Amino acid sequence: MxxxxxxxxxxxxxxxxxxxxxxxxxxxxxxxxxxxxxxxxxxxxxxxxxxxxxxxxxxxxxxxxxxxxxxxxxxxxxxxxxxxxxxxxxxxxxxxxxxxxxxxxxxxxxxxxxxxxxxxxxxxxxxxxxxxxxxxxxxxxxxxxxxxxxxxxxxxxxxxxxxxxxxxxxxxxxxxxxxxxxxxxxxxxxxxxxxxxxxxxxxxxxxxxxxxxxxxxxxxxxxxxxxxxxxxxxxxxxxxWWFSPLLLFTAVSTTLMAGFSATTECDMKKIIALSTLSQLGMMMAAMGLNMVHLAFFHMVTHALFKALLFVCAGSFIHSHMHSQDLRWMGNLAKQMPTASSCLIMANLALCGFPFMSGFYSKDMILEASMHYAHNMFMMLLMLFAVGLTSFYSIRFSLCVVWGTNNCNPYMHLEEDNSLTSPMLVLASMSVISGSLIAWVAPLKQEMMMIHLCEKYTPLVLVITGAMLAWAMSASSQKNESILMHSPMNHYASCMMWFLVPLSSQFTMKLPMYMSHNYLKLTDQSWLEALGGQGMSSFSNKVSNSLMISSKPMPVNYLMMSSVLGLMLMLVMI
Structure with missing residues (x-):
């Protein structure tokens, strides 16, 4: 049933x-x-x-x-x-x-x-x-x-x-x-x-x-x-005293590393995963700057537009025979208009475009960090990470939505109701959630007075990153990043500053070698010889040799059974 x-x-x-x-x-x-x-x-x-x-x-x-x-x-x-x-x-x-x-x-x-x-x-x-x-x-x-x-x-x-x-x-x-x-x-x-x-x-x-x-x-x-x-x-x-500086340093490092890695990646889901890593760094950086309520605000808005981004990407992957390569997709604005529109809205919210949900949370974090006395170097790195976010998000949209179509011409692209209805719900929440939470929720954020140049700095960085992505897309058929030209930079970027080999193969090589030798020398040799399997083999050999050496007479069998019985009685006593 x-x-x-x-x-x-x-x-x-x-x-x-x-x-x-x-x-x-x-x-x-x-x-x-x-x-x-x-x-x-x-x-x-x-x-x-x-x-x-x-x-x-x-x-x-x-x-x-x-x-x-x-x-x-x-x-x-x-x-x-x-x-x-x-x-x-x-x-x-x-x-x-x-x-x-x-x-x-x-x-x-x-x-x-x-x-x-x-x-x-x-x-x-x-x-x-x-x-x-x-x-x-x-x-x-x-x-x-x-x-x-x-x-x-x-x-x-x-x-x-x-x-x-x-x-x-x-x-x-x-x-x-x-x-x-x-x-x-x-x-x-x-x-x-x-x-x-x-x-x-x-x-x-x-x-x-x-x-x-x-x-x-x-x-x-x-x-x-x-x-x-x-x-x-x-x-x-x-x-x-060390909690906030440590959190701020690790968060800004994570944001920069994820932003650089996303600019050279061609796997659709991996780009979105690296953008998640970048935004998590932004939340941690907000807590490192003592803005815990703004970190929560950005966590809620990010959850909405990131889920929308994954649903749109999943519909593209489902329609392209579960391929995740950006270079195989393109020209989806005409073939899948609903998913393409929702993808653009999610990317704009991710960049912090005005009046989208990400604008209210991310820009408030940046403005508050410029308003209060904080580390200037960390502030500049956070602003640079905002430009990187805009760069890889617009590159992603240009390649998928408006780029040339390189897939099989017989692909069946469809937008089922079960695909479009979650997209539309999440897209509407990605638009209104930022302003709704900013007006209703008790965020304990006081009024800030900042200079007009500081107010426009995040928006200028978003526009600059988008223009660079557009210029590179127009000048290169392969939609390559500058970091791809140098092999060392390309490998470092794709491997997340070599964190992937350092945290997997490098750390596992010595324990795997030791455990393999332990398995061969101990478990499969001495323990088998001295354990139950070895004792069973030894007793079988002894009993077989006794049966071969003795004559097949009933008296011998009675003698052997009586001796074994006496031995069992002595053991039990």
Whole structure:
């Protein structure tokens, strides 16, 4: 009966119902700026209570609504993208578990309870990355799982160090001698989950998962879990003097590295993954500049237009026989007008074009960083990263939407209702969400007075990057970047500043060599000779030699059985 029940057709409707139910408490919490905390005492260990804690605050409810709405649209899109898959029901259940794990992470402020959602995200993401069950997917899944396990271990260490406080509620932390270790462990956990340097290589590798999974992973679930964890812990972690400078340095490095890598990439999904990495760096940089509410604002708007970008890219990939190469696509403005229009809107929001959702969040971060006293060098690097974002986004659009068509002329390009309806919903939210949140949500951002030149600087950089991409596209048939001309620069850019070999082959070579020698010298030699297999072989040889040497007489068999019986009785005594 379960085989015939189509879970994939009902999952999207179920999430829409949950979204509509969740809207009422969200509006109430945001409008009155109230936080509800529910606690149940489960049991106590030597006077230390183990509490089940549930927090309903404006930030958590808003982000949960965003996650559920994006998941509903992605599952609707997956009914077309994964329609030929035999195990689509299993895929849908895994995606629902993914959404459940993220909501557990949002609503549980208790460190041990939060670990359920944190580990759930890691386990389900590994299963989804290896979904296609080929060597490439397995390699990508292992890099994803092993890198995220570093964050899991550091979070477990933070739980152990928090034991001295007598509770694990992240809202009630106080200053102790172990604070340095706690803050460092939670920072490393957040950096691994959000793929900050030097843990960035797993994020493009996770593109081996199906495109609907990528739309969830890179928009509102797995990669934003680290950012949301830092937002929850920010009041406690900002007490360390080194926390903000460290976060700012790693975030700006990640943003620059991802921007440079995206300018030379030709894989469609990998470009979008690198743009996710760049925007995650922007969120972390905002927290490094003590603008935690603006980081949350950008996280919500980014989730909406990045999910739209992946849905549009997935429709192009589905129509081109699941090819992800940009150079094989082109002239889709006439053949797939709805998807092309939504792709352009998503890219404009990503660049921070005026009055799109990304404009309200990203420009506010840049303007606030110019308004307050911050490091000038880091500011210049952030502004340069904005120009890079515009460059690779416009290059992406020019190549796919208006470039020459290089694919097979017999391609069947279609825009099914299950493809266009999620696009239109996410596109409308990508336009209105920025202004809506800026007007309604309590972001605690005071009025800023900045010079007109500083106000126009982000817009000038966006236009400059777009013009450079246009000029290079018009002058080169191959749509090449300047970084492609030098082999060293090209390899460094495509390998994310050599993070990919350094974090995979380089680190795994020595342990693999040692484990292989251990397997040959110990497990397959001495342990087999001295263990059960060796003893069994030895006893067989001894018994066979005894039977061959003895004459086949009944007395001999009786003698041997009596001797064995006596030996057994002595052993039992």
């Amino acid at each position: 379960l085989q015939n029940f189509k879970i994939s057709l009902m999952a999207s409707k179920l999430l829409w119902i949950i979204f509509m139910v969740l809207l009422t408490p969200t509006f109430y919490a945001v409008f009155y700026n109230t936080t509800m905390l529910l606690e149940w005492n489960l049991f106590s260990i030597s006077s230390t209570p183990i509490m089940f804690t549930l927090i309903l605050d404006p930030l958590g409810l808003m982000f949960s609504c965003t996650v559920i709405m994006i998941s509903a649209n992605v599952l609707k899109f997956s009914t077309v993208y994964m329609k030929d898959d035999k195990f689509i029901n299993r895929f849908t259940v895994l995606v629902l578990l993914f959404v459940l794990s993220m909501n557990m992470l949002i609503f549980f402020p208790h460190l041990i309870m939060l670990l359920l959602g944190w580990d759930g995200l890691g386990i389900v993401s590994f299963i989804l990355v290896i979904y296609y069950q080929n060597p490439k997917s397995l390699a990508a899944g292992m890099i994803t799982a092993l890198t995220n396990r570093i964050g899991d271990v550091t979070l477990l260490l933070a739980i152990a160090w928090t034991l001295s406080q007598g509770h694990w509620n992240i809202l009630h932390m106080w200053n102790l001698d172990e604070n340095f270790y706690q803050i460092l462990a939670i920072t490393v956990a957040a950096m691994t989950k959000s793929a900050q340097m030097p843990f960035s290589s797993w994020l493009p590798a996770a593109m081996a998962a199906p495109t609907p999974v990528s739309a969830l992973v890179h928009s509102s679930t797995l990669v934003t879990a680290g950012v949301f964890l830092l937002i929850r812990f920010y009041d406690f972690m900002s007490t360390a």
